[in-house]
Amino acid sequence: MENLGLIFAPLFSYKLLIVLFFGTIFGLILGVLPGLGPTTGGALILPFTMTLDPLSAIVLLTAIYCAGTYGGAITAILINTPGTPAAAATCLDGYPLAQKGEAGRALGMATVSSVIGGIASVIVLIFFAPLLANLAYEFGQPEYFALAIFGLTMLASIGEGSPIKNLIAGAFGILISTVGKDFMTSIDRFTFGINELTEGIGFIPVVVGLFAISEMLTQSTLINQIFNRVALKAVKLPSIDDYKKTWKTIIRSSGIGSFIGVLPAEGGTVASLIGYAEAKRWSKKPEDFGKGSIEGIAGAEAANNAATGGAMVPTLALGIPGSATTAVILTGLIIHGVRPGPDLFREQPEFLYGIFGSMLIANILFFVLGFFGAKIFARITLVPNKLLWPMIFAVSVCGTYSLNQSIIDVWLMLLFGVIGFFMRRYGFSVVPVIIGLILGELVEGTLRQSLVIFDGNWLMFLQRPIALTFFVLSLIALSFPLIKRKK
Amino acid sequence: MNDVHNEKGTNKSLSLFFKSSFIVSAVIIVISSILLYFTFTFDIVPPILNRGIQPATFPKALLILIITLTLLTYFISLKKPWKSEKKLPNSFYITLLSFVVFITVSKFLDFFLGIALLSIIVSYFWGERRVAYLIIVSIIFPLIVFVFFETILGLRFPPGIITNLYYG
16 A cells, blocks of 8 residues: 555656647547447557556557547447447437437536546456455365356356356367467467467467457448437536436445455446446336436446456456457557566556556546547547448557468458357357466366366365355356346 | 258258258267266376366266257257248358468468458458558558567567567
């Protein structure tokens, strides 16, 4: 806690402030454009971060994360299409309210509740991440293995869609991580004689393929789709009456979002759906939901932005991403030579608290930019897909090629784009693939090292209390969908 | 795929094989089985050097898990069928074909030319007919991206008929 003062350090660095400013603008643009979003945008910008120092690079990515999550609400409210999956619940009441001629009021409430949710979650991050990191000192290889398994089962059980399909997708992600030379024995696995594959499949081709290219293919099936835009005059701050109606909802959703964010899952998407459902359950006027309820907007938006700080907790404290975007941030950390985990808190507090402070500033920045610039950002959606997606393709190809200067990476990106398209078409979420890929090395590495420690005796896992707790929690997580279905 | 299922004259027992759940499950299982076969070709570490499990054990376990879960998904789909999907439009296949064009051109002719060709194909077949916009999308924008990556990141793009002109 003695490091709390470091939170304000970014305020005194003009370089970080510039990075934050551009990161927030870029995040808002990505959030506004349907089909893009902070995950794809973060992956595309990763190569550019190599020109920055580690702190600036991560600050840029986190600013994109915070602003991008909010930006999705602008499109959700004005054209009834969520800019990001996390804004899907915002459409339910945002668009009907905008149709009643109150687009400014809807956007005002979305902006205010997003900022409150975002700031609340950064406070959770500041206090909870160091505690979790301290706890992680007790973790050995078996505990990390059990924790990674718990993360994957949680992802399957509370993520969107079918839990079994999520598990298949997660296992597929881990399988991708096994491609290349085995790290313990240097034996080639699934390389098929291709030299470039001996180093394994990189994170960027998979992420850009699964998100950007698969979305391009999805958009190719929707070229005749017509959006009904609602005109926006100006964003209005919520009235006293609106605050009275929504303050409890905002606080509740901020708590829900922060908690869901900490769990390894689809972060904001799940958080906003739960936040929205809870807002409806506790509302005095649940019948207004779906017809332009201001509480519905507040519930969804506070929750999805609160998930951003929450998802950063396991990412920084344990090196386990809480969402797809934090998986990109985790990759950014690793590329820049920063290893997340308890040692990071002890050895580089200025780095961590710089990130915390930057997230706070990013929330304030997107409030200002969103409030005064929503009208301009909304105009970005006027760029037709027939022009936008070829441009995104050009950036995707060059960005993917740039990290290893490998044409194989570009082809892999296209392959994963096609795989991602069909996965989404048949109800498989692509997020577990990303998390599985990130956790794959940890899962296999800790399993094999644990078995060395245990001399091959699997039952020894059960003699480690922390590992056993995580295994029990994993079983509960797996049985949760069954219990839910029976109810 | 369910459109096929409803086709006139289709035998009911045969229609099972045209369901998307069956096709998707079959594709996953066949690919996983092929990969599982490959895991048996991985080198084996001699017992004296082996620490823990063999390098093939973990991928094998994952593939068996994927096959088992896929079978489970398929049997669940018999009771609770998957949502039917609309037939894919021509624009999808053209976009997919443009990827093949990109790969071929970037491999044998030029990386930049590959991007330009893909951009023009996608933009045109998605409905853009204005020549100025087609030029912006297929030449000017990729050129800006190319120069940006080359100068800011010091990136060297693969050689090709156009790229060689740039590098002199």
